[in-house]
Amino acid sequence: MKLFEDKISSAASRVRIALALKGRDVERETIGILGADAINRKPEYLQVNPQGLVPALLTDEGVLLTQSLAIIEYLDERYREPPLLPGKLEDRAFARTVALAVAADIHPLLPPRVTAYLGSIDLSTEDIADWSRHWIRVGLTAVDELLARRQTGRYAAGDAPSLADICLFPQAVNAERIGLSLDQWPRIAALMARLREIPAFADNGPAPRT
Ligand SMILES: N[C@@H](CCC(=O)N[C@@H](CS)C(=O)NCC(=O)O)C(=O)O
Missing domain, CATH: 1.20.1050.10 (Glutathione S-transferase Yfyf (Class Pi); Chain A, domain 2)
Incomplete structure (x- = not known):
C-alpha cells in the first residue's frame, strides 16, 4: 500500500494513526499542500485524487482510495484487529x-x-x-x-x-x-x-x- 500525505495534514494524520493501530507499515509519498511547495493541485496528483486533497491510499490491488474516513473504514474491514469501531x-x-x-x-x-x-x-x-x-x-x-x-x-x-x-x-x-x-x-x-x-x-x- 502507498499513502499520499503531507505531515502537516490532520486528515492524513487520521490515516497514519489508523495504520499504526493496525500495525501496518506502508510506502509514503509526500504531497505538499502549502504555499510554494504545494503540489496537490498539479495534474499529476489530480490523477490520484481529483479533489486535490490528502490523504489518498493506493491499495495492494492498485485501487486508489480517497477521503480519510472511507480509507479508515476500508483498513478496518480489511485488517480486523484491533477493531476501530466498537462492538455495540x-x-x-x-x-x-x-x-x-x-x-x-x-x-x-x-x-x-x-x-x-x-x-x-x-x-x-x-x-x-x-x-x-x-x-x-x-x-x-x-x-x-x-x-x-x-x-x-x-x-x-x-x-x-x-x-x-x-x-x-x-x-x-x-x-x-x-x-x-x-x-x-x-x-x-x-x-x-x-x-x-x-x-x-x-x-x-x-x-x-x-
Ligand atoms: N474530507 C477530506 C478532507 C481532506 C483535506 O481537506 N485534506 C487537507 C489537508 S488536512 C488538504 O489536502 N488540503 C489541501 C488544500 O486545502 O488545498 C478527508 O477526510 O480526507
Missing part, C-alpha cells in the same frame, strides 16, 4: 458521531484552501487565525458536551481507541497549537492525556505548519 451498535453510532463532528463540521472550515481564500479576500493573518480559533472552539465545545452525555469508557466511544479518537486527536493537537487551551474542555483534555500515552497517536499527530 449504539457505541458504533457514537464513534461516527464524534468522528463526523470533527471531520465534517470542524475541519472543512480550516484547511489551506479555505485559509488561502480568506487571505485572498484581504483578511489579515490574525483575522484568519481568529476564524480558525472560532470554529475550533464552537466545534470542540459541542464535542466535549457530546462526550459528557455519552462517554462511558476510557476512550471517546468505549474502552478501546476508535474512529472517534482518531479524528479528535489531530484536531485537538491543532487547537492547542493555535492557542486554544484544552483546559476549557475537561473531557477532551482527559482523553488527550490518555491518547498521548499510546505511541500510534503520539507518533502520528499532524506536524506544525512552519
Whole structure:
C-alpha cells in the first residue's frame, strides 16, 4: 500500500494513526499542500485524487482510495484487529458521531484552501487565525458536551481507541497549537492525556505548519 500525505495534514494524520493501530507499515509519498511547495493541485496528483486533497491510499490491488474516513473504514474491514469501531451498535453510532463532528463540521472550515481564500479576500493573518480559533472552539465545545452525555469508557466511544479518537486527536493537537487551551474542555483534555500515552497517536499527530 502507498499513502499520499503531507505531515502537516490532520486528515492524513487520521490515516497514519489508523495504520499504526493496525500495525501496518506502508510506502509514503509526500504531497505538499502549502504555499510554494504545494503540489496537490498539479495534474499529476489530480490523477490520484481529483479533489486535490490528502490523504489518498493506493491499495495492494492498485485501487486508489480517497477521503480519510472511507480509507479508515476500508483498513478496518480489511485488517480486523484491533477493531476501530466498537462492538455495540449504539457505541458504533457514537464513534461516527464524534468522528463526523470533527471531520465534517470542524475541519472543512480550516484547511489551506479555505485559509488561502480568506487571505485572498484581504483578511489579515490574525483575522484568519481568529476564524480558525472560532470554529475550533464552537466545534470542540459541542464535542466535549457530546462526550459528557455519552462517554462511558476510557476512550471517546468505549474502552478501546476508535474512529472517534482518531479524528479528535489531530484536531485537538491543532487547537492547542493555535492557542486554544484544552483546559476549557475537561473531557477532551482527559482523553488527550490518555491518547498521548499510546505511541500510534503520539507518533502520528499532524506536524506544525512552519
Ligand atoms: N474530507 C477530506 C478532507 C481532506 C483535506 O481537506 N485534506 C487537507 C489537508 S488536512 C488538504 O489536502 N488540503 C489541501 C488544500 O486545502 O488545498 C478527508 O477526510 O480526507
